[in-house]
Amino acid sequence: MIKTDALIIGAGPTGLFTAHQLKLIGLNCEIVDNLDKIGGQCIELYPDKPIYDIPAVPECTGEELTNNLINQLKPFDIKFHLSERVDEVKKDNGHWNVKTNKGTEFSTPNVIIAGGVGSFEPRKFAPKECEKFENKSILYSIKDKSIFKGKTVSIFGGGDSALDWAIELSKDSKVNLIHRRDEFRGAQLSVNKVHELKDTGKINLFTNCQLKAVNGNDNLENIEIINNDKEVKKIETDFALGFFGLIMQLGPIAEWGLNLDKKTIAVDTEKFETNQKGIYAVGDICSYPGKLKLILSGFHEGALAARACFKLARPDEKYRFEFTTSSKTIKDRLGVKE
């Protein structure tokens, strides 16, 4: 069981800056995120897209913003638990017991939810029967490519994941690549390679087609794809792989007894506390009158939630507001030499 002053759920910009604020005022914290990397929506949805409304930063990409925030955290020792999703938050003797899907457990007086719109999960195929084959012959990520050796693999999608895997697996497998339109959004180099492999018969390319049905008993036997003219084609296949990007799902957060309004959590605007004492929500996931889903709002919310955490983490101490420009204590924490 890990004891910490505050646990932050979500390693996006808001979670990262909230961690900074906690450390500045002398509290320790750890961060859990379901993605395998730091940065949240900034890194997953728009790493290359410029952002123009971060105060004092005229222009930066999602990736640059993330890297700058990570740099700002360098003076501090913060443990990240990536590729882990918080599944349970339970009250225990005035503390919160938090458990992840990997079994990591935390005991903390403060839980700060900076979870965006929930955790990122792969988008799945539309036909309901696909669930039956999921994790067996229908996959949304690849852990061990050797299982495809000598098999027929049908890959769906038009981005880099779909193209890269089609190219890679065509070495040892029979590959069908299926995409809903003619254009691919993946790298041009990969698109060219796929067309080359199509011409040499290494990849069967089906464009303007989507998955209509899947058939089989224990294992997938064939799939039916439908084109824009509603013509259906049956393809024998051992595996179907879907690469449609990631979607945000609220997931287990809905079960923690919080006051939800659609996919957001209602908070007050003094502490950004939810209806549960010691659980806060900041960033895109919180709602209050006038809420703006801007990164700068998340920074403000995190700063206030961090101060609220102090009371519960250090009940016998008094929090004193200090500026980073003048406080010796804060400079010591930052490792600044005068």
Added chain:
Amino acid sequence: MAKITYIEHNGKSHTINVENGLTIMEGAVQNDIPGIDADCGGSMACATCHVYINDDWFNKVASKQEGEDDMLDQAYEPKKNSRLSCQIIVSDELDGLVVNLPEKQV
């Protein structure tokens, strides 16, 4: 101001007045019309405000910008007449527009 009709996948229809300058997505969200999630808040980064535009209207709304089709690749059951409703801005010309909502957004 334009009268916009949103038809849920189950056939339930909602007609509301949406102010000029708002997007079709914002019109739905502000009026609690179910079926449009808009997770990313309108930054063309999630494909959860996906709608189908009837044929007679499809060419009347402003055409897709760069990147919208890339996002639509990731939508649930995209079709030829798919659009992201966060990218369609309401004006008087859109009075009477009908959009159909997909079975679900994720």
